[in-house]
Amino acid sequence: MEPIRLTHASCSVPGKTLxxxxxxxxxxxxxxxxxxxxxxxxxxxxxxxxxxAPSAGTVRLGETDPFADRKAALRKIxxxxxNPDHQILFPTVEEELAFxxxxxxxxxxxxxxxxxxxxAAEGREDWTKRAxxxxxxxxxxxxxxxxxxxxxxxxxxxxxxxxxLDLPTETRLRRQLARLPQRLITIAHRPDDLxxxxxxxxxxxxxxxxxxxxxxxxxxxxxxxxxxxxxxxx
Amino acid sequence: MLSLTSPVxxxxxxxxxxxxxxxxxxxxxxxxxxxxxxxxLALALAVLVAAALAAGRWAILAAWLRLFRPxxxxxxxxxxWHGVTRTPLEGAVILLRMAxxxxxxxxVTMTTRLADLxxxxxxxxxxxxxxxPAKPLxxxxxxxxxxxxxxSDRAAQLAQAWPARSSRRARARLxxxxxxxxxxxxxxxxxxxxxxxxxx
Amino acid sequence: MERHLTHVALFAAMIAALGLIPRxxxxxxxxxxxxxxxxxxxxTILGARxxxxxxxxxxxxxxxxxxxxxxGQGGVGLLATGKxxxxxxxxxxxxxxxxxxxxxxxxxxxxxxxxxxxxxxxxLYAFGIPGMAWGLGKSLAEAAVICLSFIPGDLVKAALAAGITSAVAxxxxxxxxxxx
Numbered sequence: 001m002e003p004i005r006l007t008h009a010s011c012s013v014p015g016k017t018l019x020x021x022x023x024x025x026x027x028x029x030x031x032x033x034x035x036x037x038x039x040x041x042x043x044x045x046x047x048x049x050x051x052x053a054p055s056a057g058t059v060r061l062g063e064t065d066p067f068a069d070r071k072a073a074l075r076k077i078x079x080x081x082x083n084p085d086h087q088i089l090f091p092t093v094e095e096e097l098a099f100x101x102x103x104x105x106x107x108x109x110x111x112x113x114x115x116x117x118x119x120a121a122e123g124r125e126d127w128t129k130r131a132x133x134x135x136x137x138x139x140x141x142x143x144x145x146x147x148x149x150x151x152x153x154x155x156x157x158x159x160x161x162x163x164x165l166d167l168p169t170e171t172r173l174r175r176q177l178a179r180l181p182q183r184l185i186t187i188a189h190r191p192d193d194l195x196x197x198x199x200x201x202x203x204x205x206x207x208x209x210x211x212x213x214x215x216x217x218x219x220x221x222x223x224x225x226x227x228x229x230x231x232x233x234x
Numbered sequence: 235m236l237s238l239t240s241p242v243x244x245x246x247x248x249x250x251x252x253x254x255x256x257x258x259x260x261x262x263x264x265x266x267x268x269x270x271x272x273x274x275l276a277l278a279l280a281v282l283v284a285a286a287l288a289a290g291r292w293a294i295l296a297a298w299l300r301l302f303r304p305x306x307x308x309x310x311x312x313x314x315w316h317g318v319t320r321t322p323l324e325g326a327v328i329l330l331r332m333a334x335x336x337x338x339x340x341x342v343t344m345t346t347r348l349a350d351l352x353x354x355x356x357x358x359x360x361x362x363x364x365x366x367p368a369k370p371l372x373x374x375x376x377x378x379x380x381x382x383x384x385x386s387d388r389a390a391q392l393a394q395a396w397p398a399r400s401s402r403r404a405r406a407r408l409x410x411x412x413x414x415x416x417x418x419x420x421x422x423x424x425x426x427x428x429x430x431x432x433x434x
Numbered sequence: 435m436e437r438h439l440t441h442v443a444l445f446a447a448m449i450a451a452l453g454l455i456p457r458x459x460x461x462x463x464x465x466x467x468x469x470x471x472x473x474x475x476x477x478t479i480l481g482a483r484x485x486x487x488x489x490x491x492x493x494x495x496x497x498x499x500x501x502x503x504x505x506g507q508g509g510v511g512l513l514a515t516g517k518x519x520x521x522x523x524x525x526x527x528x529x530x531x532x533x534x535x536x537x538x539x540x541x542x543x544x545x546x547x548x549x550x551x552x553x554x555x556x557x558l559y560a561f562g563i564p565g566m567a568w569g570l571g572k573s574l575a576e577a578a579v580i581c582l583s584f585i586p587g588d589l590v591k592a593a594l595a596a597g598i599t600s601a602v603a604x605x606x607x608x609x610x611x612x613x614x
Binding site for chain 2: 435436437439440441442443444445446447448450451452475479491492494495498499500501502503505507508509510511512513514515516517569570571572580594597598601602605606609
């Protein structure tokens with residue numbers, strides 16, 4: 001798997017710098033992204049996915065610039081947002097699954113057939129013509145995941161995929177994700193979620209506060225969070 | 235979102251869309267050409283009966299009849315108007331040819347799949363491709379259909395909070411967050427679309 | 435590009451959803467619906483071009499056979515009724531409202547009200563009245579009299595559209611594409 005390399009990458013919007021001068025190489029298979037709210041985790045994910053351009057520095061997936069070369073980026077990386085309602089574009093399950101394949105150049109008929117085959121492989125062939133509006137939240141999240149997996153990316157970015165899921169659905173989704181051969185970069189809030197990661201990236205106020213195996217980064221993170229929690233809010 | 239296409243398969247489902255629409259256009263033109271009089275009445279009646287017979291034979295009569303609902307206010311208006319002015323023939327012609335045109339058109343709608351109609355529209359718009367390319371249009375159609383249930387759920391929530399006697403300002407204050415939500419959704423969905431390769 | 439597409443699609447969906455709000459019925463089947471308010475909002479928020487496209491997309495999908503006209507009506511059959519003018523006039527009304535919105539300086543609420551009246555009422559009636567005259571076999575003057583009953587309801591809608599547009603402008607000034 002190609003490493004993801006950020007070199008002095010910054011990201012700002014008018015009036016605010018969201019990420020400062022990040023230099024890091026992500027090469028592990030399970031990578032966790034941790035930090036307080038507003039520390040820039042989602043921005044970092046969007047930067048790696050090529051949805052925003054760095055205002056300074058570079059982002060590379062292997063040799064590819066994900067913002068400039070969308071076509072290549074499409075084959076290498078996929079992103080799952082928090083809310084499936086913002087991610088599903090088509091009214092029926094098969095159309096939603098087939099879209100990514102047509103974007104990669106497949107003819108519509110073939111894409112629909114592959115979508116149906118994938119549903120059958122997952123034991124959900126009866127979903128083929130179902131309206132997306134009839135799916136539950138967890139089912140929609142599953143659909144979004146399948147839609148991205150069908151495109152066969154090497155790396156999957158997950159923006160708090162378990163938020164708003166009930167416990168059984170969360171457990172099921174975790175199991176599915178654990179089985180995936182792709183590289184997963186997951187935003188997480190709690191240190192326990194990161195115990196089986198190869199690398200953990202800790203962001204604080206848009207800067208790199210720590211990077212390395214969990215045993216190396218987490219103690220410092222937990223200590224800092226505990227310290228902040230002990231103080232009253234400013 | 236259910237389209238008006240009948241789930242009951244009829245022979246007409248298999249006919250090609252282009253010829254069907256052309257025939258409909260020709261028929262409608264023929265219906266409206268003659269001035270209101272007995273021949274026009276007979277023609278309109280004939281078309282209406284033929285459409286009803288076809289619908290009956292294809293087992294879609296009940297659904298087809300239900301599609302005439304939009305005609306009620308006009309029927310009432312015409313009956314009153316022409317009753318008062320004592321011009322029943324003219325009123326009957328106007329009403330029947332409207333019904334005939336509508337009945338024939340609804341038959342076409344019921345026996346044509348949305349995907350096929352959409353395919354025809356996109357094919358017709360090929361000359362406009364520089365200003366209105368086919369792929370973004372197809373995505374826009376699908377996206378709209380996908381979001382109608384989402385928007386109407388929100389609208390339903392609104393209707394509950396919209397009692398007849400509430401003030402105008404209160405209603406605007408309720409609706410504004412919904413409009414804002416639609417705008418925010420548009421931004422996020424745009425990003426999801428770009429994440430999957432974009433519209434072009 | 436994608437942002438424009440999603441705005442057009444979502445506002446078209448909003449017009450469709452507004453057809454489902456319970457209507458105040460003048461006649462059985464002919465009610466004052468919220469749908470034309472959606473058209474006004476397309477113009478006042480999205481502007482002439484995108485607003486017109488949104489309303490146009492709504493009409494296209496309506497004619498393709500989705501029951502999204504007020505009361506769950508749809509399909510090309512609607513073009514045979516007296517509503518044909520209003521249906522085909524939607525995109526022009528939205529465009530006009532957006533155009534007026536971009537031309538008027540000053541308070542957003544006032545501009546939006548003027549835009550809604552000029553676009554969502556006057557331009558729309560300019561299409562709707564001839565359509566109704568044709569469908570009902572009446573003269574333009576007679577059709578205009580029939581449409582008089584719509585005016586009070588439409589004025590309320592214009593006021594609501596103005597209120598909503600003004601609230602949007604306050605909360606997210608950048609989102610008001612009509613005045614970008």
